[in-house]
Amino acid sequence: MRAFRSLSGSELRLLFRDPGSLFFMVAFPAMLLVLNSGSDDLEIFVPGYLAMILAIGGIATLPAVMGTYRERKVLRRLATTPVSPLVLLTGQIAAQLVMGLAGAVIVGGVAVLGFGVAPPAHPAALALAFVLSALMCYAIGFVIAAVAPRARTAELIGLLVMFPMIFLAGAAIPREGLAGELREMGEYLPLTQAVTALRDSWAGTPSITTFLLISGIIILGTALAVALFRWE
Amino acid sequence: MTVIEVEDLSKSYGDTRAVDGVTFAVKRGETFGVLGHNGAGKTTTVECLVGLRRPDRGRVRVLGEDPARRRRAVARRMGVQLQEGELPDRMRVAEAMRVFATLYDRPGDWREVMERWDLGHLGGKAYGDLSGGQKQRLKLALALVGGPELVVLDELTTGLDPVARRETWTLIGDLKASGTTVVLVSHFMDEAEELCDRVAVFRRGRIAALGTPRELTGRTGTGSLEEAYLALAEERR
Numbered sequence: 001m002r003a004f005r006s007l008s009g010s011e012l013r014l015l016f017r018d019p020g021s022l023f024f025m026v027a028f029p030a031m032l033l034v035l036n037s038g039s040d041d042l043e044i045f046v047p048g049y050l051a052m053i054l055a056i057g058g059i060a061t062l063p064a065v066m067g068t069y070r071e072r073k074v075l076r077r078l079a080t081t082p083v084s085p086l087v088l089l090t091g092q093i094a095a096q097l098v099m100g101l102a103g104a105v106i107v108g109g110v111a112v113l114g115f116g117v118a119p120p121a122h123p124a125a126l127a128l129a130f131v132l133s134a135l136m137c138y139a140i141g142f143v144i145a146a147v148a149p150r151a152r153t154a155e156l157i158g159l160l161v162m163f164p165m166i167f168l169a170g171a172a173i174p175r176e177g178l179a180g181e182l183r184e185m186g187e188y189l190p191l192t193q194a195v196t197a198l199r200d201s202w203a204g205t206p207s208i209t210t211f212l213l214i215s216g217i218i219i220l221g222t223a224l225a226v227a228l229f230r231w232e
Numbered sequence: 233m234t235v236i237e238v239e240d241l242s243k244s245y246g247d248t249r250a251v252d253g254v255t256f257a258v259k260r261g262e263t264f265g266v267l268g269h270n271g272a273g274k275t276t277t278v279e280c281l282v283g284l285r286r287p288d289r290g291r292v293r294v295l296g297e298d299p300a301r302r303r304r305a306v307a308r309r310m311g312v313q314l315q316e317g318e319l320p321d322r323m324r325v326a327e328a329m330r331v332f333a334t335l336y337d338r339p340g341d342w343r344e345v346m347e348r349w350d351l352g353h354l355g356g357k358a359y360g361d362l363s364g365g366q367k368q369r370l371k372l373a374l375a376l377v378g379g380p381e382l383v384v385l386d387e388l389t390t391g392l393d394p395v396a397r398r399e400t401w402t403l404i405g406d407l408k409a410s411g412t413t414v415v416l417v418s419h420f421m422d423e424a425e426e427l428c429d430r431v432a433v434f435r436r437g438r439i440a441a442l443g444t445p446r447e448l449t450g451r452t453g454t455g456s457l458e459e460a461y462l463a464l465a466e467e468r469r
């Protein structure tokens with residue numbers, strides 16, 4: 001437990017020290033919110049931003065970090081200490097989750113307190129949707145980290161998967177604004193389910209099907225990541 | 233008592249026979265040197281000792297355990313400095329020391345270890361901003377922060393300035409005095425002669441000579457371990 005606390009704390013501090021993740025997970029979503037603050041249906045935008053924060057952290061940052069740790073033999077060094085691989089990986093996930101939560105609280109807070117967006121209709125469902133969406137993004141991130149041969153490739157694949165996904169899934173901009181075919185493509189993206197779950201929980205009726213779908217993707221992704229993962 | 237037992241250890245990477253039938257043992261409290269040319273198989277041997285690699289053949293016992301199967305049990309009592317193996321660039325020195333200490337059951341006082349390795353004034357500095365020698369000192373300190381019975385150091389003083397090198401010798405001497413078993417890989421014969429009770433000279437994956445530095449100089453009829461090493465390197469070219 002002590003090892004988990006100190007490792008996740010240290011990972012979190014590293015994330016906060018990285019100007020890139022600080023900007024994209026905390027400042028950038030808040031900026032988008034301010035830019036769109038004139039819109040009447042901000043409560044559609046805001047849950048999307050939450051999904052976007054999680055996708056940036058889980059699908060882009062996480063594989064880049066893991067890829068770097070593997071390439072620079074940080075993982076091997078840790079493998080010569082008594083720490084268990086599980087503690088190492090959950091520490092990484094916990095740090096991402098806290099970072100994502102920080103971004104989400106800022107965006108949500110500014111939206112509700114600053115721009116008069118109605119607070120979440122189903123807070124418990126929203127919390128669950130947030131955690132599940134986060135785990136889904138991390139599972140995807142770990143799969144990318146596992147298949148990428150080098151740190152740079154992990155970073156690149158992460159960006160190549162994350163960027164189209166946040167636009168097509170309706171995270172960065174609502175899918176209602178997309179042309180027919182692009183909107184169609186979004187149907188098949190995992191992140192779309194996250195956006196749906198978050199939106200329904202914030203202002204709508206959460207559907208159990210969406211939550212089950214996300215859970216299914218988490219299980220599938222985790223199994224794949226476990227099967228493919230390499231320490232070096 | 234024997235802390236490390238290696239019997240007929242072999243390890244290949246594809247067609248490369250990195251280690252080819254190596255046998256040696258290290259007693260408790262002993263300082264054991266692993267010497268040899270680049271690519272001789274020193275790091276591969278060390279990595280088998282610490283559980284990072286599974287031998288193709290042979291038997292390895294460290295502190296009574298098979299490190300390939302019981303890596304964590306061995307790791308609790310062992311400190312390791314790898315030849316390669318970095319830290320995240322933005323991690324700070326004191327932070328690394330503290331985090332590594334929390335990974336062990338009965339760690340030493342990490343602040344004290346940091347002071348002893350002359351890292352006290354660098355506590356707030358990021359790993360990526362350290363000089364090569366400062367990084368090396370941090371890696372050595374991290375190998376000791378868990379209060380190990382056995383330390384395995386791959387390239388002890390590579391990258392250290394002459395003063396830091398001597399200071400490191402003193403610190404290894406302190407470790408010896410406290411009864412810690414030390415395995416060190418080195419390319420510096422003066423260092424091995426000064427510190428090691430016994431040395432193994434590796435050549436192309438095998439042990440070409442094994443004994444006390446004095447035995448090796450005697451056997452080769454030379455005046456120092458450095459000359460003995462060079463004489464051994466000349467043999468069977």
Ligand SMILES: Nc1ncnc2c1ncn2[C@@H]1O[C@H](COP(=O)(O)OP(=O)(O)OP(=O)(O)O)[C@@H](O)[C@H]1O
Nearest residue numbers: 245248250268269270271272273274275276277315
């Ligand atoms: N991961 C690897 N994949 C393939 N070959 C390897 C690998 N690691 C080492 N080798 C090869 O195995 C042999 C022994 O390497 P090793 O790293 O054990 O040597 P070393 O004695 O530590 O050398 P140095 O003094 O240069 O550190 C070399 O021929 C090397 O090229």
Ligand SMILES: [Mg+2]
Nearest residue numbers: 274275276315
């Ligand atoms: Mg080596």
